Amino acid sequence: MPEPTSAPLVLVEADGAVLTVTINRPEKRNATNAEVLCRLYDAWVRLDRDDSLRVAVLTGKGDTFCAGMDLREILRLRERVRDNEWIIRLQDEPGISLHAYLKTYRPTKPVILAAEGFCRAGGTEILQGTDIRVAGESAVFGVTEVQRGLFPMAGSAVRLRRQMGYAVAAEMLLAGEDLTARRAHELGLINHVVPDGQALAKAREIADRIARNGPLAVRAVLATLRQTESLSEEDAFAIETPLGGAVMQSKDAAEGPRAFLEKREPVFTGE
Template identity: 35%
Template sequence: MSIDYDLSPEGIATVTINRPEVMNALDAAHYKALSEVWTEVRDNKAVRVAVVTGAGDKAFCAGADIKSVLTAEHDWADNWLTQRDQLLNRGLEVWKPVVAAVRGYCLGGGVTMLYATDIRVASEDATFGLSEVKRGIIAANGGTMRTMRNLPYCRGMELLLTGDRIDAATALDWGLINKVVPSAKVMEAAMDYAARIAANAPLAVQASKELAVRSLDVDLVTGQRMEQMISRTLRETEDAKEGPAAFRQKRAPEFKGR
């Protein structure tokens, strides 16, 4: 099977992990293919927003394929190849917004991928969990780093240290996801978010995401200065002129991303 990629005329990229026979778990080849797809999303100017999902209705992603990834032998030198095959949740900076459409199991690496998305829709039967400690390993690829950025301290520790799973209602209550809908409506709800984002000025959207993400790592004064400079830069763009013009003329804006 494969990592499927599709781009709509509206600029919505759909990334589908297509390995339903193994709950959309990822082996080395599919991790590499996923890295290539995220690089395409990052670099293709026609992409305004991405939706990531798993094929079928049983799983979003069950994480690493244990039979191949966790049992494979690696050269210690590989540990310092930090730029190789980067992922959305492992070093790759993608400022286009990413919407997750989750059906069924979202476990291990599926959760760490979810952490790297911006808006999340889940089915009523979705299940979330970081079970790595039950296997003698840790939630890598941002698992331990992003848990505390996505959840309150005690909730994050519960997920990390027990390895237990939570259902969609609990994930919504904890603030891990935005919305819970019937399984048949997951992609529709995710695409609705994507369409609303894609209709906005792409440079302003990407700038907003980058500033919000970087605010987690800088002090307020520095962050506000960054915000001021980027705001001033955006005012010189064609889109910043198109937005007010469309408002005055009572029409939908035609943003070009320049």
């Protein structure tokens, strides 16, 4: 049944060019359910379609980011329960689930993660679809699905070994044990470890810096990073060169150097 709350289970707020997306189930450690997944996907689509937005920050309400998928919701989905609009939508559009977790849908603009507390199972799965990650020093990360007899369907069995060493990824996936924030930072899984309670502030600082940059350049660099990950240099340059060339022919590419020479902030229009 729908949860007894008037607030949506994902809060989406635009502040200038930054979209902040907050999972809002703190009493459930922000575990995802049908409503959360649908609203996350809708937020990613909004980020892509709204030209005034240049970057997103993903976080969780309270002192934890996300403890994964709500196990009760998994059972309800298996049993084909259809008692609210969100679970009906998820059953009728099953692709939404993996889109929400950033496996099969990646916005063309950067997504920054701000994680506190638990970032387990689906929490660590969605992390791997973000571009920059900030964690509070007490945060813990883990792909715990095997401990429940489940498979990490949101991409970890493929992505995790590409974002850290094979042996460490194998142990995380097969044993289902946690990594501390410090260890995750040492392994390159996250960018910054900050005092507890400061992850969102640091993520917003990075987002504000990105939002001031040329939007065409940011999107082209991001596309290059993603599309060339496992390619040879020759094949990667075949993708990179036209993406970069289009940026260099833009009005923004003229505005940036001009503003620098005139000692003022550039006014990028995305043209």
